[in-house]
Amino acid sequence: MQDLLYLPVQNVLFNDLFDWTDVKQKCQQTTAVINTKGLKATSNKSGSLVECNEEQIALFRHGQKVYAVKEKCPHAGGPLHLGDIEELADGSLCVKCPWHSWKFDLESGEVKFPEGHAKMAVTYKVQVKDNGQILIGFEKFSEKYFQMDNDF
Numbered sequence: 001m002q003d004l005l006y007l008p009v010q011n012v013l014f015n016d017l018f019d020w021t022d023v024k025q026k027c028q029q030t031t032a033v034i035n036t037k038g039l040k041a042t043s044n045k046s047g048s049l050v051e052c053n054e055e056q057i058a059l060f061r062h063g064q065k066v067y068a069v070k071e072k073c074p075h076a077g078g079p080l081h082l083g084d085i086e087e088l089a090d091g092s093l094c095v096k097c098p099w100h101s102w103k104f105d106l107e108s109g110e111v112k113f114p115e116g117h118a119k120m121a122v123t124y125k126v127q128v129k130d131n132g133q134i135l136i137g138f139e140k141f142s143e144k145y146f147q148m149d150n151d152f
């Protein structure tokens, strides 16, 4: 198994994430800072959209565990951080895309509904430090870091 490169999420800590297992929290609004450029967004019963390693990633908290999935739905590009979390009968935890209700396994990225689709959501391993810092695992640094552009 390949070692992953764990990069920190900026401006969002574990306790900022909406907890899908917390019934009380489901009745309240929560606010999360969403990216490294200082933009903020209100999240209410949703995941948090963050930017890490030049990727837009949706984070979901379920109890003490955090799941990370690429923001762009592989079906038609819907915003997965606005999806609901559902536990299926087989025990898998899925995010349901808000656009056409496809369900993706948060561990494997596999399409659980509708059946028979080979497309996969991109999922990432996540670590949470004792201080609440969230780290997302990547196979390598984004190629975008090494591209020459007009910023120089």
Ligand code: FES
Pocket: 073, 074, 075, 076, 077, 078, 097, 098, 099, 100, 101, 102
């Ligand atoms: S865009 Fe996500 S299910 Fe269609």
